[in-house]
Amino acid sequence: MSQPEAQADAAPAPGPKVPTRRAPVGGRLAILRDLPRMRTNPLSVWERLYAEHGPVVMQHAGLIKAVHLFGPEANRFLMLDREEIFSAHRSWHMIMGRIFTNGLLLRDGDDHRHHRKIMHQAFKTPVLRAYSSRMNPLIERGLAGWRERTRGFHAFPALKELTLDLAAQVFLGIELGPRVKELNQAFEDTVAASMSIVRLRIPGLEFYRGLRGRESMMAFFGSMIAERRAGHGHDMFSQLCRAETARSSPTPRSSIT
Numbered sequence: 001m002s003q004p005e006a007q008a009d010a011a012p013a014p015g016p017k018v019p020t021r022r023a024p025v026g027g028r029l030a031i032l033r034d035l036p037r038m039r040t041n042p043l044s045v046w047e048r049l050y051a052e053h054g055p056v057v058m059q060h061a062g063l064i065k066a067v068h069l070f071g072p073e074a075n076r077f078l079m080l081d082r083e084e085i086f087s088a089h090r091s092w093h094m095i096m097g098r099i100f101t102n103g104l105l106l107r108d109g110d111d112h113r114h115h116r117k118i119m120h121q122a123f124k125t126p127v128l129r130a131y132s133s134r135m136n137p138l139i140e141r142g143l144a145g146w147r148e149r150t151r152g153f154h155a156f157p158a159l160k161e162l163t164l165d166l167a168a169q170v171f172l173g174i175e176l177g178p179r180v181k182e183l184n185q186a187f188e189d190t191v192a193a194s195m196s197i198v199r200l201r202i203p204g205l206e207f208y209r210g211l212r213g214r215e216s217m218m219a220f221f222g223s224m225i226a227e228r229r230a231g232h233g234h235d236m237f238s239q240l241c242r243a244e245t246a247r248s249s250p251t252p253r254s255s256i257t
Helices: 003-010 030-040 042-053 072-080 088-096 109-120 125-147 155-171 178-193 206-222 225-230 236-242
Strands: 056-061 064-069
Touching: 030 042, 030 056, 042 056, 042 064, 064 072, 125 155, 125 236, 155 178, 155 236, 178 206, 225 236
Parallel strands: none
Antiparallel strands: 056 064
């Protein structure tokens, strides 16, 4: 028997053709009900979609079609993406591309790995320990301030304030003061704008405030890059400013900000 004949005899018989199915559609008009809830309680929207349509659901969000994958197996398949068939850039760019331009979440493949490697220099074990040693006394001081409040105490704004103050001091190396409050507000406006429904640069709109907040932070961080590169600070921002690419060249300004 010739080699081609042997290979032909050994080839498995073709199995039955598996029909392909479209993901169940969550309803075009339902988006009018779901959009406000996606801002206030997105979990309720996802729970309803899963209960009504199962683990794979297509949802029409205006001009965007979103496919939701629910369950641990789906999350593993999507997050690991071993075959690199999904794109973080194409999805996240529609949501926050104008707000967090050049962010790590907006990169795919080798480009993502390259920038993640640069950022990893600010997350090595000795550096993380230094962050922790600086954070603990600041947290204790913040909690002590909570105990001294005589008026009604609201947990969410207090936690948010403490978190932003920690980020300013530990990750940015900035002492508390009026400038930090302005920076915290700019950050809050920027994050809020990533979920804006009306994305127009019109004064008074949430999206407009986000764009202004981004511009304010870009100018602020950009003005400190040269100083931080020349210094020896242990905060995350200084670490990123001094980080080098694979070719031992300084990290580009656009990658830092």
